[in-house]
Amino acid sequence: MAEDSAVRLHNIGLSYPDGTRVLENLQVEARPGEMIAVLGPSGCGKSTLLRLVAGLLSPTEGTMRREAPEDRLGFVFQDPNLLPWANVADNIALPLRLRGVAKATRREVAAHWARRVGLGRDLHLRPHQLSGGMRMRVSLARAFTVDPELILFDEPFAALDTFTRNHFNEELLRLKAQAHWTAFFVTHSVSEAVFLADRLLILSGKPARLLDVVENPLPAPRNHTTRESLVFQQRVGDITAMVEKTLPHDEPAA
Numbered sequence: 001m002a003e004d005s006a007v008r009l010h011n012i013g014l015s016y017p018d019g020t021r022v023l024e025n026l027q028v029e030a031r032p033g034e035m036i037a038v039l040g041p042s043g044c045g046k047s048t049l050l051r052l053v054a055g056l057l058s059p060t061e062g063t064m065r066r067e068a069p070e071d072r073l074g075f076v077f078q079d080p081n082l083l084p085w086a087n088v089a090d091n092i093a094l095p096l097r098l099r100g101v102a103k104a105t106r107r108e109v110a111a112h113w114a115r116r117v118g119l120g121r122d123l124h125l126r127p128h129q130l131s132g133g134m135r136m137r138v139s140l141a142r143a144f145t146v147d148p149e150l151i152l153f154d155e156p157f158a159a160l161d162t163f164t165r166n167h168f169n170e171e172l173l174r175l176k177a178q179a180h181w182t183a184f185f186v187t188h189s190v191s192e193a194v195f196l197a198d199r200l201l202i203l204s205g206k207p208a209r210l211l212d213v214v215e216n217p218l219p220a221p222r223n224h225t226t227r228e229s230l231v232f233q234q235r236v237g238d239i240t241a242m243v244e245k246t247l248p249h250d251e252p253a254a
């Protein structure tokens, strides 16, 4: 592995035990502190790719190397996976509880991250009392409690309205500037990918092959005015055209 890579996928192929072929000949290297957006049609294998990087799945072919140890890995799953009987604070602090962190510290960390995701007043609520977007925010906060070196985001903001999503995108870049984690960020939104990512992986349909890796030259700092800029809109247009080519002809682009 190149010394400065945080994750390296080498010639990865993956078939599920039932024979479903999902990933084929993937070569990806993430640099430390880099945010990589992953775009590709529904069902192509994006969530599978994240599970593989997390070590929850093993490749059928090739090798995956990851710098971040398991206990510094944050995973925001596509499905928020909350414990139904536990309140917001306890759901956020779950990874700390599993590691035996003392209750007072768990409370403090949960309250901090709940505030960062706009749930500071909702610590006592249980999952059935939350909206879909609020559940996703709990899941987001939970990923940060482990002081992550690497975070895997699986469409974390898909359930949010555009304004809230934009706000969270900006907040995410602020967090990243403070903490320097590496991230893979799966999304179906090209504008979200262009706003957030340093590079974009464009995957083909099933089995997912790497169609393109695009450097994102959008200048920093990126903030709410960035989306109005011509360079941003041109970038979104270019990437949308590339992603459209990955879709079956009878399926319109999102």
Ligand SMILES: Nc1ncnc2c1ncn2[C@@H]1O[C@H](COP(=O)(O)OP(=O)(O)OP(=O)(O)O)[C@@H](O)[C@H]1O
Pocket (backbone or CB within 6 Å): 016, 017, 018, 020, 022, 040, 041, 042, 043, 044, 045, 046, 047, 048, 049, 078, 206
């Ligand atoms: N445990 C499994 N066993 C067999 N096939 C599976 C399993 N999990 C996922 N698949 C299949 O692998 C393919 C890729 O699934 P995956 O969830 O990675 O797609 P995705 O790109 O994340 O899709 P979406 O954008 O809809 O979330 C799908 O065809 C899915 O049916």
Ligand SMILES: [Mg+2]
Pocket (backbone or CB within 6 Å): 046, 047, 048, 078, 154
């Ligand atoms: Mg998925």
